[in-house]
Amino acid sequence: MGPTTEPTVNDGLPKKMRALQYSKPRDFKVVEIDMPDLGEEDVLVKISACGVCGTDLHFHEGEFMAKFPLIPGHEAAGVVVAIGRRVTTVAVGDRVVADPMEPCRSCFYCVRDQGLLCENMSGYGGTVPGGMAEYCRYPARHVYPIGDLPSLEAVLIEPAACASHGIERMSPKVGSTVLLFGCGPTGMLLAQLLRQNGAANLTIASKGGPKLDLARQLDLADSYVCISDDNPSEDMKAIKTANPHGFDIVVEATGASSVLEQSIFYVRKGGTLVVYGVYDDAAKVAWPPSRIWTYEITVLASFCSTLKFPVVLEYVKTKKLNLKGIVNKTYRIEEWAECLEAVRKQQVVKAAIVFD
Known part of the structure; x- marks a missing residue:
C-alpha cells in the first residue's frame, strides 16, 4: 500500500531512526535509516520494548523465512504516534502490541481459511522490518491496545x-x-x-x-x-x-x-x-x-499463530495468565551481540531489547 499524503501524526517526529539491521546472515549493525512510510490503513508505533526468542537465533543464521536486508523483532510493544487517514480502531497515544504475522489472504490456503499456512506469509521481523528499531509501521488491524500493561510483560503476548x-x-x-x-x-x-x-x-x-x-x-x-x-x-x-x-x-x-x-x-x-x-x-x-x-x-x-492476540488479552485482562518476571534481562540494540550470546547459552529466562 502506498503512502498517504494525509496521515494523522504527532508533531516532532524525526526524519530518521536507529534500527538493528542485518545485511545477510550473521552480519548486523545498528544503522540510521529513514522513517517508515505510512499507508492510509497503517499505524506508526514508537517501540518501547521487543522480546527476543529462539526464533531470532534462527533469523540470525538466515533460517526460518528470513529475508535480507532484515530488521528483526517480532514481539514488539510500544505507543502509536501516527495513524493513516482510514484508521479508526486505535488512536495516537494508545499503547499497543503488534501481531507480526500477515497472511496474503488470496493463496490456496488463505482462501480455505488456513491463513497460518499461507504460501506468501509476511512476518514483521522476518520478511519485513520488525520491532528492533525505534519505530515500526504496522497495518492497524495488527495492533491491539494493552492499556497499562507493562511493556516487559506485553512483549510476551506474541509467544x-x-x-x-x-x-x-x-x-x-x-x-x-x-x-x-x-x-x-x-x-x-x-x-x-x-x-x-x-x-x-x-x-x-x-x-x-x-x-x-x-x-x-x-x-x-x-x-x-x-x-x-x-x-x-x-x-x-x-x-x-x-x-x-x-x-x-x-x-x-x-x-x-x-x-x-x-x-x-x-x-x-x-x-x-x-x-x-x-x-x-x-x-x-x-x-x-x-x-x-x-x-x-x-x-x-504447532507452528506460530495468527489472530490469537485477542484470546491472550482476555486471559491477561482476567489475570489468568501471569507474565511477571519472565523477562529478566534487558539490552539496548547496540548490545545485540551480547544479547544473542546470552540467549544462545540460556543465561537468561527471557531477554528484551528496550528503547525507553
Whole structure:
C-alpha cells in the first residue's frame, strides 16, 4: 500500500531512526535509516520494548523465512504516534502490541481459511522490518491496545498467542496428563494455558537453571524433573518409572531434535505427541513406525499463530495468565551481540531489547 499524503501524526517526529539491521546472515549493525512510510490503513508505533526468542537465533543464521536486508523483532510493544487517514480502531497515544504475522489472504490456503499456512506469509521481523528499531509501521488491524500493561510483560503476548494456538491444536481432554519437555518463556506460558484447558496433571522436565527455578516459583506444574547434564538417562528413566503408562500428551518445547526423538516413548497408547519447539533446518529424527502404529499415537505440530492476540488479552485482562518476571534481562540494540550470546547459552529466562 502506498503512502498517504494525509496521515494523522504527532508533531516532532524525526526524519530518521536507529534500527538493528542485518545485511545477510550473521552480519548486523545498528544503522540510521529513514522513517517508515505510512499507508492510509497503517499505524506508526514508537517501540518501547521487543522480546527476543529462539526464533531470532534462527533469523540470525538466515533460517526460518528470513529475508535480507532484515530488521528483526517480532514481539514488539510500544505507543502509536501516527495513524493513516482510514484508521479508526486505535488512536495516537494508545499503547499497543503488534501481531507480526500477515497472511496474503488470496493463496490456496488463505482462501480455505488456513491463513497460518499461507504460501506468501509476511512476518514483521522476518520478511519485513520488525520491532528492533525505534519505530515500526504496522497495518492497524495488527495492533491491539494493552492499556497499562507493562511493556516487559506485553512483549510476551506474541509467544502466548503461539501457545494458545498450540492448545487449540492439541485439544486436551479434561483430566489429561501432560509431560512438557522444556520450560523456556513460551513453555511457561503454554504450561499455564494447559492447566486451564484440560490438563489435570502436568509434569515439566527441563535442565536445571533459572528457567526451571522460575517455573517452580510461579507454580506452573504439578511435578518437576530436573534433567542433569551428568546423567540425563537416569533422570529420563525416572519419568517412565513414575508414569508407567506414559502421558496423554507429550509436548516437546526445547527445540532439540534429540529430545524430540525420545519424546515418542513417553506417549501412552492413544496419546498425542506435540512438535512444538523450533528446530534447525538440518535437524532430523528417527521414530519406529511400529511404535506409532501399535500405540495409535497422534503426532501433530504447532507452528506460530495468527489472530490469537485477542484470546491472550482476555486471559491477561482476567489475570489468568501471569507474565511477571519472565523477562529478566534487558539490552539496548547496540548490545545485540551480547544479547544473542546470552540467549544462545540460556543465561537468561527471557531477554528484551528496550528503547525507553
